[in-house]
Amino acid sequence: MDWKEIYLSRLKTMEEAVQLIKSGDRVVIGHAVGEPMKLVDTMVDYAAKADLKDIEIFQQVDMGHSLYAQPGMEKHFRENSLFLGAKTRDCVNSGRGDFTPCYFYQTPYFFKQVKRPNVVLVTLSLPDEHGYCSFGVSCDYTKPAAEAEGAKVIAVVNPNMPRTLGDSFIHVNDIDVIVEDDTPIPELGLPHIGDVEMAIGEHIASLVNDGDCLQLGIGAIPDAVLKFLGNKKNLGIHSEMISDGVVDLYEQGIINCSAKNFNRDKMVVSFLMGTRKLYDFADDNPGLFMAPVDYVNHPAIIGRNDNLVSINSSIEVNLMGEACSEAMGLKQFSGIGGQVDFIRGASFSRGGRSILAFPSTAKKGTISKIVPYLTQGATVTTTRNDVDYIVTEHGIAKMKGNTLRERARQLIGIAAPQFKEELAEEFQRRFAEKYQEV
């Protein structure tokens, strides 16, 4: 049978496709904008009507309706998230669902060895002439989960999904059920970059040199950084994700990956999130190499790049340099994602640096994000032994290689002015020395 015949033989409607799912199944949903939203909604409908029970849902960065996480749905579903999103936060924090800490680069291992899925729901690009579909915007854990032993893959084949190149393909032979749909791939609005983000972006850019290899994510801060890189040359990308801002710099020739010593001339990425412009740029583009996250985010692989600059964010940092980037006290907000993968990779990289950047305050200046102690219950995402640079709109503080005293001194130096007095009092208590601004 040639692949076209196989394709047709496996083609079903959404309603038929979800009937593959049984009570007690473990279901992994494709990551972020790779989520096949209609299929997931259809699954929830079906499970409710058929009164299925104990379906364990694994999803990260949920972007769809996440109806399985709504109150009442715990009759049928158990959410187990490795990275929460807007609609799953409450499910987990109320106790209806669960959260599992896991380094992003270890999530493939998690799905292949620890919690093998019975069913994996993904969105794929159209098959090419050889019968290969691309994982498109979400390679990350999505491809590895689909490859897990015993996993049945239900794929929504969608002409709007870009055909991204790299280690990002699956053959029709390996897809158990195919559904056709042409819902647009979800897009994210461009973030608003205010004065604070601009100041942060400028400070970070001063730490970036020509030829550096960048990791940066999505949001106002990465976009602000990119604005200040216009005069740099030959920048490279080895990043968990990229968004539209990188495309702009690529088109201006500033990002060309020509100075990379590893995977030269290619941006190495594990997933994409942005607008249609990004997805069109990614389509069939050999300048973009998509690979699973146990490759892209493996600290040893990241570390093979020289001059790797990793840029991430945090919610709170204490005076020792411990950073919580995923929770507010006991309330889990997101997940560790790839933050520590890249911080460790940057520490192996010759010339590597890692940066945690955030505004110095939250809630309109009423709460300091530089604190004596993390909010009780707030997990430590990046430990004080891993942390390198901290950046706020007020400047840059270096942690790595510095004593606790020096760390505290530099952190107070970049805290918001209205909080310096109380932080200085803490400084005096800890180090028996009056705090002096450098």
Next chain:
Amino acid sequence: MDWKKIYASKLKSPQEAVKIIRSGDTVLIGHAASEPDLLLSAMVDYVVDQDLKSIHIVQQHDMGACRFFEPGMEKHFRYTSLFIGARSRSYIAEGKGDFTPCFFNRIPNYVTQTDCADVFLVTLSPPDEHGYCSYGLSCDFAKEVGEQKNTKVIAAVNPNMPRVMGDNFIHVSNLEAIVESNEPIHEHGRPFIGEVEEKIGENIAGLVRDGDCLQLGIGAIPDAVLKFLGDKRDLGIHSEMISDGIIDLYEKGAITGKKKNIDREKMVVTFMMGTRTLYDFVHDNPAICMMPVSYVNDPFVISQNDNVVSINSALQIDLMGQVCAEAIGLKQYSAVGGQMDFVRGASASKGGRSIIAFGSTTKGGTISKIVPFLTEGAAVTTSRNDVDYIVTENGVARLKGKCLRDRAKELIKIAAPAFRDELSIEFEKRFGEVLLV
């Protein structure tokens, strides 16, 4: 080159040798058992006598007299610890000295990047017939520091320091000054193994299989584990350190290293601490291979062996699995050391497991070490994303791959019975589920 002539030309009294030190210098001290008391004492006398200023002492795990902590010494010295010891603990808690967090495998990098060793004071074994002295019990960061162009090595050559094989030598021509010493090498007494440690040892041994490659340290728990491994076969050692407990097991034939993928049939370590019995055992013994810490503690290198079992301890663990192994609240007790190096290496090793083990209570059973929240100010040593097995005298909990709810359940099961009720109350608050203990 006649190394004996070179040796003679560099030989000085301690008082002469320390005259190299100038105001503003950073002086790095040999780690743990390699701390050269004679030289340190001479240095303090000289610095005070000459009224030198801003001598920055950098040290990992002080074991000696630390005269530079005496009142008045702050006029001449400042102090940074990379791993707190008996005397530095209160000195630093009072804000008189400093502490820098650093993974042990990155300490050589720290020393070279911060250019912090103008002078290195260390104990070496006497030169062999080729003129090579051994770093003896402390290869760790010493080997790489000794190779730095700008570092002057002042060595206390001491026949009590064993000659330990491996990448663990320095030629006399690379020494700045040599002092001869006969003082006893610092020892660390055999620990007392009580009932709790015995039970923990037994629980850990239940996780160890033939052919495993072990990392374990010093203290009652590692020694208790070793007692229960007598019937295992072909165990290997790739460990930051070993102590006396290993000798019995080696002599029983349980440790062969035959199943290792790298450094087969050798016990690979980066430093040692124990009693004179250990020091005599390792002397000139090719079964031991001392390597720099940037090799031994490199998580990637560690993971090259299959079935790595890493065994470490902790002071507190919270219900998410965050481990504090180095502080009690804000009071710095020790440091991360190699814990995280081996937790990460074991996690990447095929079949690897990391174990963090401790008695479930402290202070005569009045304080639980399994807690809802770490004491305020306590640093997180091993993060919840890294943690794997936790073992107490009450049992074994596997945390890796488990959601927060299941982790808390497992931890409460191995907490001391007296504390399970209050931990269950916290469990219900967090997860909206009643826990039956």
